[in-house]
Amino acid sequence: MEKAVLTVIGKDTKGIIARVAMLLYENNINILDISQTIMQDMFTMIMLCDITECRVKFDALAENLDDLGEKLGLSVRIQHEDIFNSMHRI
């Protein structure tokens, strides 16, 4: 299974999760885990997704999420899980 971490950071507003989840659904991505919290005064949502069957290339997916973030006035980024594993686990 190929996994990616999606993070949304910024000011809280209505429909963030709904819109992000919709975009993921449209691209055939399964959400494995989700958590949201207020960290250092910022709304922070972290999702672990299964991108194995994603319909589009990673590039395109990241771009779509960028666009969505811009619309919502938030930072939405998706990164391959390996970057976190390699930095924090031996």
Next chain:
Amino acid sequence: MINNHEIIETIKMISEENLDIRTITMGISLLDCVSDCCDTLCEKIYDKITRYAKNLVSTGENIEREYGIPIINKRISVTPVSIISHACRDADYIKIARALERAATQTGVNFIGGYSALVHKGYTQGDKRLIESIPQALAQTERVCSSVNIASTKAGINMDAAAQMGNVIKETAYLTKDKNSIGCAKLVVFANAVEDNPFMAGAFHGIGEGECVINVGVSGPGVVKSALESVRGMDFGTVAETVKKTAFKITRMGQLVAQEASKRLGVPFGIVDLSLAPTPEIGDSVAYILEEMGIEKCGAHGTTAALALLNDAVKKGGIMASSYVGGLSGAFIPVSEDAGMIEAAMCEALSIEKLEAMTCVCSVGLDMIAVPGDTKAATLSAIIADEAAIGVVNNKTTAVRIIPAYNHKAGDIIEFGGLLGRAPVMQVSKYGSDSFISRGGRIPAPMQSLKN
């Protein structure tokens, strides 16, 4: 499973503290391009580089996108040109430099290193001709970088080469005077040059290297500075521990990117260079790390000790994070490329003399330092000899990348733009070293060389 705190920490490092991969450098051997005809040589060089590095930039960009970590530069290093051009009966070195430039433009890399000669013990005819051509080559190209190794712990210091390099630097400054003598920013004079350095301008693909290799240079002074902010007032043991932990994390990024690049390009992974490489951006400065340790302004007394601790802790932290560590590995102190160094030089807290002392404990040497345009060639040669002596005696790499900025005097500021930044023109000693440099010959290798 990675926890949320760790995820946010990584993202903060990238988005706020300027964590990045400084460079993916593809080393390419050009030994099989040798020909006795210069045109054939140039053609072979161009063909081989563009064939091997065809996907280098796009692969770098894909990795950047997928992992969400910026990879600032994609570069190429090649076998020192003096070695592959020896057989040419009609060697036209500028033609070779232009072939390298064309290959760099075609592949989309911003720099190509290896217009180099290794003359630590003596010159061959080819070395001599290549070194003479450096000023023109750098003036007529934009992406070609040059380096000359003039000393080693095993061989001593080639003082003829040190003397010649003073003149070469002056001439390069003159020929690129319309662009603030920027040619000199692409020219490094080494002692104990390493064969797998991914950083420019001193990168070349050593003759002990394989056919093609991927080397990666990491960076992240901002991350170290930020980590040290959380241990203000605590003792040096804590400071060293904090730097080590941070360096470990930074290096893991480098290792990941190096492995991915190597896999996707089908090229063996060489080394990760554990370096703290600053940029002129605020918050990406090595000087600020030293100041965070408690030095009021970089260059004040205590700076050398602070840098020694930093340099050592970076290596200790990074060494376990990567399977192969190499290159220069340590903290860089290029003046024009470091916001804190620029400030310190402008308020005269930092002088060339202090920088020289700092080079005894950092990873390289006198780097990106502008001096008055009327500085004599012999004085530049003497600065080179001083640095080489530090490298040779201490068994480390040292380098000089100095810019005698044409028509500028001490106190002026010269702008290079981009990663090369801006350099305050620093005062050199007003006393001469002419008779010392004019002696020529070779300073014998020190006792440290007799280890067998």
